[in-house]
Amino acid sequence: EIVLTQSPATLSLSPGERATLSCRASQSVSSYLAWYQQKPGQAPRLLIYDASNRATGIPARFSGSGSGTDFTLTISSLEPEDFAVYYCQQRSDLFTFGPGTKVDIK
Amino acid sequence: EVQLVESGGGLVQPGGSLRLSCAASGFTFYTYWMTWVRQAPGKGLEWVANIKEDGSEKYYVDSVKGRFTISRDNAKKSLYLQMNGLRAEDTAVYYCVRAATTQWYDYWGQGTLVAVSS
Numbered sequence: 001e002i003v004l005t006q007s008p009a010t011l012s013l014s015p016g017e018r019a020t021l022s023c024r025a026s027q028s029v030s031s032y033l034a035w036y037q038q039k040p041g042q043a044p045r046l047l048i049y050d051a052s053n054r055a056t057g058i059p060a061r062f063s064g065s066g067s068g069t070d071f072t073l074t075i076s077s078l079e080p081e082d083f084a085v086y087y088c089q090q091r092s093d094l095f096t097f098g099p100g101t102k103v104d105i106k
Numbered sequence: 107e108v109q110l111v112e113s114g115g116g117l118v119q120p121g122g123s124l125r126l127s128c129a130a131s132g133f134t135f136y137t138y139w140m141t142w143v144r145q146a147p148g149k150g151l152e153w154v155a156n157i158k159e160d161g162s163e164k165y166y167v168d169s170v171k172g173r174f175t176i177s178r179d180n181a182k183k184s185l186y187l188q189m190n191g192l193r194a195e196d197t198a199v200y201y202c203v204r205a206a207t208t209q210w211y212d213y214w215g216q217g218t219l220v221a222v223s224s
Contacts, residue, residue, distance in 0.1 A: 034211075043216060043217060044214060050208065055212065091210070097150055097153065
């Protein structure tokens with residue numbers, strides 16, 4: 001089973017700041033990695049797929065990078081609606097999610 | 107508009123059974139893989155099972171193998187999850203999810219809560 005580790009667990013930032021979230025896989029997943037955003041009481045929303053492709057309707061301030069075992073989600077300038085939990089997911093070997101990174105308001 | 111509406115959740119005793127349903131609309135159901143993802147209260151996401159467009163392939167997370175069965179009825183545009191031998195650790199919100207042509211999860215239902223407790 002491929003295990004995904006996300007860091008940090010919590011990221012406290014102010015609106016307008018840059019957020020950098022990390023996801024590390026226990027073995028290579030090539031580019032088969034996605035990022036999801038989840039707000040309280042809501043279902044997750046797909047942000048980034050195949051490591052660096054923005055999903056339909058996702059603002060350009062969200063970007064993804066990486067391949068193999070190390071991946072990054074960057075939010076260039078936080079908007080108030082971006083404070084949420086972010087999960088990475090791999091589909092190289094079945095499917096697993098990371099434990100999540102909570103981005104909260106400082 | 108794509109819609110996925112789950113039903114069938116509730117409170118069940120350990121060892122009991124439940125059948126979850128998901129009614130799909132707004133897209134050509136029989137051309138998409140479908141998935142169940144769950145989320146325990148206050149916890150992260152866990153992939154549970156998925157099923158190919160025609161139902162010929164099914165995959166499960168190890169923790170539910172032999173207890174849960176995913177199925178679909180393309181004529182009814184519905185996805186199902188039969189859950190037997192339920193355990194306390196199966197307590198979660200269960201989401202019905204569509205896998206896009208890229209195989210990533212592009213549409214999610216609102217979820218249905220399954221609580222396993224005596």
